[in-house]
Amino acid sequence: MNALATIARWITAPVRYWGEVLGEKDYEKYVAHLKRHHPGCPIPTEREYWHKRWADQETNPGSRCC
Template structure:
């Protein structure tokens, strides 16, 4: 085998790479749609704009988010 051929991935390597990339994308998409990343975004935003501000715990953040949803029926209407 030549040196160049030894470093090229075969078809299975390319397929495995694409499957892993697809799985990462699906994982990212599900986390974004489900709102799981909301706390991470909140904390990063607050730290970036006011490093001295106190960041709520995840539990406090989720409670605040739920209270806001329940206070305004237009935002995330829930039947139960």
């Protein structure tokens, strides 16, 4: 691996990490899960997915900071 690729990896790693922490890819993972395990199930829009997810978190907070 050349030096430029190594530097690019070091720069993009925190961005990828925070994207995972904040759930950036959660909708895509959910859609893949539905297609794989529930092929006949309707797929919600991304907006519907996040609305339901946030509503569920408000109803059942579990452990979180606030």
